[in-house]
Amino acid sequence: MLGERIRTLRKEIGMSVTELARRVKTSPSHISEIERGEKMPSLNLLVKIAKELKTSIDYLTGLVGFAKKAMEVTEVALLDKASVTAAGRGFDQTGVYHDVEDMVYVPDYALGPVGEVPPFAVRVAGESMIGAGITDNSIVVVNPSAEVGQGDVALVAIGNEWTVKYIYTRADGSLELRPANSSYSPMLFSKEDLASGLVKVIGKVVWIIGKPKKEF
Structure with a gap:
């Protein structure tokens, strides 16, 4: 039908x-x-x-x-191609102006609570999160207001780079960014790295949209 x-x-x-x-x-x-x-x-x-x-x-x-x-949906801005987020080693964000490339649609139930900073979407490059269903050139929707718990997938800023990884907070206050691909190694950051702002969890990945490699 x-x-x-x-x-x-x-x-x-x-x-x-x-x-x-x-x-x-x-x-x-x-x-x-x-x-x-x-x-x-x-x-x-x-x-x-x-x-x-x-x-x-x-x-x-x-x-x-x-x-x-x-299927009640919310329209979410997909940032332009300059804002590609890495599921590998990271993508330089220095001086990037986040123009909106397109709008994507996300079920309201998936977004969770929406705060002052609205949810947004970015493309992902790399295959370090392929085990979590995030493939190269797919789109992830990030909600900065959603609570990020142990083992959640989140968008993280490392200096001027963005990356998507599993989040694990250790007892000593350090942060582990864990990939979903055995070909990649986890990244570990101290609580001092977090306190200094070198590493910052931007928001929880709440929705994934597959994207073909070729644009039509």
């Missing part, structure tokens, strides 16, 4: 598969697979498709109240 409705609405407004794919930033082949019922779109892609086809998620899925009950 989902694929059929997407195809029908797309044709009704005279939009090609290629044009829809370009607008929602995916590949034409992926749209075709969705329309044939071979694949299901991610939440982020489903919201974008619904917006481009000027319809609702409820209509596309055929589930009345589905969007309200399970």
Whole structure:
């Protein structure tokens, strides 16, 4: 039903598969697979498709109240490509102005409490967190107001670099940044590093969005 409705609405407004794919930033082949019922779109892609086809998620899925009950979403800014975050060794952020590249959509239930600093999204480069489902060029959504506990995945600033790692606080006040890939080594920082501001936990990673390597 989902694929059929997407195809029908797309044709009704005279939009090609290629044009829809370009607008929602995916590949034409992926749209075709969705329309044939071979694949299901991610939440982020489903919201974008619904917006481009000027319809609702409820209509596309055929589930009345589905969007309200399970898919209430918040629009979150995806920082520009200069703000690539490393899941490897780190990415230099010196002097970077964080322009907004795009908007992504995140379920409200996943965000957690939202404070004065709003959630934001950044791209990830590297494969040190592949075991946590964060692959090279995927997008992570970070909530600076969410509590970061032991073993949570978080965005961390190390000087002028950003990186994504598991967080573990030790009894002596030191901080361990642990990868999710055995090819990478953990990083350990003393409580003095934390007190000086050399290392700062920016926020908890609350949502992951897969991203194809190729831009369309």
